[in-house]
Amino acid sequence: MNLEYFIARRLVTAKNHKSSISAPIIKIAIIAIAVGVIMMIVAVATGFGLQDKIREKVSAFNGHVIISNFDDNESEVSVAPLSIHQDFYPKFKNIQGIDHVQAVAAKAGIIRTADAFEGVVFKGVGKEYKWDILEEYIVDGRKPDLKNTLNTEVLLSQYLADRLQLKVGDKFNTYFMKEGGNGMPNLRVFKLVGIYNSGFQEFDSTFIIGDIRHVQRINKWKDGQVGSFEVFIDDFSQIEEKGEEIYKAIPSTLTAQTIEEKYINIFEWLKLFDTNIIVIIVIMIIVSTINMVVALLVLILERTQMVGMLKALGASNWSVRKIFLYNAGYLIIKGLYWGNLISIGLLLTQKYFGVIKLPPENYYVNVAPVTIHIPAILLINLGTVIVCLALLLIPSYIITKISPVKALRFD
Template structure:
């Protein structure tokens, strides 16, 4: 039998009406651990969810990796590169790659009878994966694009539709400023709304052949190639792999290939998202300290209230290490109870927000309509294990109070 554990159970589960101090102190200690762990679970779930939501929207518009020509021009008027079917097929052989899709962009001006708006048309082909835009489609359907004829159907954002008072089925002229100003009449077949205003206020999606014809490009010339990965964690590895594969290669027109990741294209945004991790660490540290200090005060009160028992155990031959183990076991019981309730409250609040979207956000500021929740089992498990270890380690120091208690004086202490 484990004597220390046996005595610790007796102390923890005892019903002693004469003790007036330790029950409130214990409740405060347990509450500290409960609130600390619940806040940490919420903080981690919210930050992971927020980063996931924003990151997915950026990737939805521009993919994980792009292969284009090196161009210092920051506008959507791009220089073409040639992309062969063999090149696309070779990229599809990588197990980390999900989709390989050509794209072409061109700035234009949408014009109605009483308003106009600068936009950028993003041209895609018949094999384009529309899953991202289908998720945020608010009206009708996506454009029908095929390889045989040029389609005049486009998908616009709700932001653009509201500004120009447009709806599904409307036709609108788009002017393209180049050597000779050209105009194209497009038919709106669908409206999307991602709430990522940086892109919603700019992009319309249409047939890639429209852009090629406007720029007088050949059939194999595009603005670039979008590569979507199966796992975001493979981004750095695949970017480096493709960068060195194409660094010294040119297309058949002599243009160099340039590989860049979504992080490079949106460096400020991803720096901001990475900075959120710092906020989480601050919350985790503060909550750990709060829970730890409440547990320390609770343990000290329990030790002081059991001074008489400590003196008797020492008189019977128990050493300081044995007695310290007893009170550390008691502390583990208290921490465990606090962590149990912390998990119930933390996960419960996460579930409520995940399913019912109670707490709303301003999409103009945060790019999303409600506080996002993303549960990661391994983060949750690591959070629980580290919380238990940190709490117990913080209690080792206060347990040394046992060594200061003298049997001769403490036995008669009540």
């Protein structure tokens, strides 16, 4: 058995150690590490969770990359149509990592009821529309049935339904201006079959979702003409590279824009969370390390006679230092154990019960989302151990200054 480890373990399990002067300081050091780990894991989980949730919501209404005509680049409304017969539709053949491509079209309109009216953007979608992301936000009713026969079923947000005093099953009038703004507006009577609530005010106050053929008929487009294409990719971390690949692969008459470019303010705001997470991690590691340094110094001073005895018996300075580093490592691991146990418990509680609420007008979500990222948690634990032990090498150097003769006479 390793001699240094054996002695360190005896020190940890010794009964007189628990009632020694260093006991409260050691407890404080363990608590500091546990609290530090809790803060770091919670900061990473909530930061990643908020980023993932907002990205998911933005992509649910826009895809990851939007292919359109140049004149539609900064508008939610489809101005000039483009043909659905493209080499990249329904699937990119020469680009890897593309999950789905769907055709959409949008038209501005006004919903008018007996007591209120609201300006909206009617988003027309087809049978291939990716409903699996949006279905999560449907709070009442169902998604529209987009079969071969054109129908009037639509999906409306909770925000608009409340303002217009509409409920599932109601019918309402929507007016669309004709191209050029001449003549009477086009009237469509839609039936509300589902209500969604994404918590994203920018989208909830804008979009009504229904059959794309309504937009095609109102705009008098030919069969096979759409407003734009929404592209979903497999890995969001590669959105910039895939956006560039898509732009190079499409005809020169079209343009491709990622949602990071279209909603630059939102994604720049999200990047601030990375900075906040790094700052929290650095501060917590510094606090934990300082507490461990103090605890180690107290342990060394408390065991000065033992250090002198070991040196007198021929133990090297490094051998004695390893005893205290093993001891410190045990305290660090104990703090990590409790820190991980408590933090993961808190995160699971938030994930499944949504205890902490957030104002959607500020954070775009109703409940604080969490993402339990196992590699990040392992990295936090490993980084804490390595940084603390590396920095503890400095205070352990004091052992080399302890004289065996003076230490054995120390009282």
